[in-house]
Amino acid sequence: MTPILKKRAIVYCEREFLTVNGKTAHGLVRHTDRYHIVGVVDSAAPVGDAGKILDGKGRGIPLFSSLEEAYRETNPKIFIIGAVSEGGILPMGYDQAVAWALSHGLDVVSGLHYFLSEDERFAGMAAKNGCNITDVRKIFRDYKRFYTGEISQVGSIRIASLGTDSAIGKRTASVMLVHELRQRGRKADMIFTGQTGWMQGWPHGVVLDAMINDFVSGGIEGAILDSWRDEKPEVMIIEGQGSLVHPFFPGGFEIMAAGQIHGFILQDAPGRPHLDGFPGFPMPDPGRVIKIAKLLSQRSLVGIGLNHEGLSQEEVRKAKKKLEKRFKVPVEDTVVDGVARMANAIEKLCKT
Structure with a gap:
């Protein structure tokens, strides 16, 4: 069986990689079978191996101080929001990063309660640039399966x-x-x-x-x-x-x-x-x-x-x-x- 080629992804975690709010990024640095994580972006974190900075274990995933640098160095196909927030809203300033990613043709993945795919600005940019927006929580919004025993x-x-x-x-x-x-x-x-x-x-x-x-x-x-x-x-x-x-x-x-x-x-x-x-x-x-x-x-x-x-x-x-x-x-x-x-x-x- 031919193995599935995982798409290259960068995780955007501005201001939060060194905090508990960066837990989505932390989880993806430690393990993912869905994506090939090629970098983490957080200008507030030190430059280096994201794994070593997270828990002392190198994982070959560099930390970048800017989206531009990460994009230039890693050639990603996917942009993942790696931070969480109270109420699942889009963190301050992250709208600019999402817009940047879509304008550069990157698919966007978000686990927030705020659905990016239902934001007219982002949806329009995605359509214009041939990008997909995946709101993970939206996948399960209409999930209906009863308990059977x-x-x-x-x-x-x-x-x-x-x-x-x-x-x-x-x-x-x-x-x-x-x-x-x-x-x-x-x-x-x-x-x-x-x-x-x-x-x-x-x-x-x-x-x-x-x-x-x-x-x-x-x-x-x-x-x-x-x-x-x-x-x-x-x-x-x-x-x-x-x-x-x-x-x-x-x-x-x-x-x-x-x-x-x-x-x-x-x-x-x-x-x-x-x-x-x-x-x-x-x-x-x-x-x-x-x-x-x-x-x-x-x-x-x-x-x-x-x-x-x-x-x-x-x-x-x-x-x-x-x-x-x-x-x-x-x-x-x-x-x-x-x-x-x-x-x-x-x-x-x-x-x-």
């Missing part, structure tokens, strides 16, 4: 990836666990639930916050059923959204209930003083979130992924030791340590 026929072990906050590493841990399990010879799949997962090319999933609520559970079940029918994976890692106790981004219950999970992992950031974007709301104690998740799912915590932001190496070491002693599960600084110990715990749930 057929999930009872699925033989995969299903693990929910939860967190104490948004933008804390739930998707990253999910991707890493799937890769780790596959390297061990296990058939594994990630069920994506957000727009970045779609951009990464995972074949099974839905964008939950783009859907009508009546069809959310059916969408999750449907993605799981499709994965089972297509691949028969031993393990499915279901990407979580938000947090069970987040007032602005509540999420997690839907994947536990609809996904009929067998266990869950939790991402926590001990050095984060307050919920992402909400200084008046302190971070919840992980024990509270774990207790709620156990009560709702009637399943056990499998492992904890530690987000080391704001912590020194010694503070990370102490935090891991404290969490392991308290919860009696493996705790790993995900992007530094990897996820081998959490994968070990998941394998214990497998039949063979």
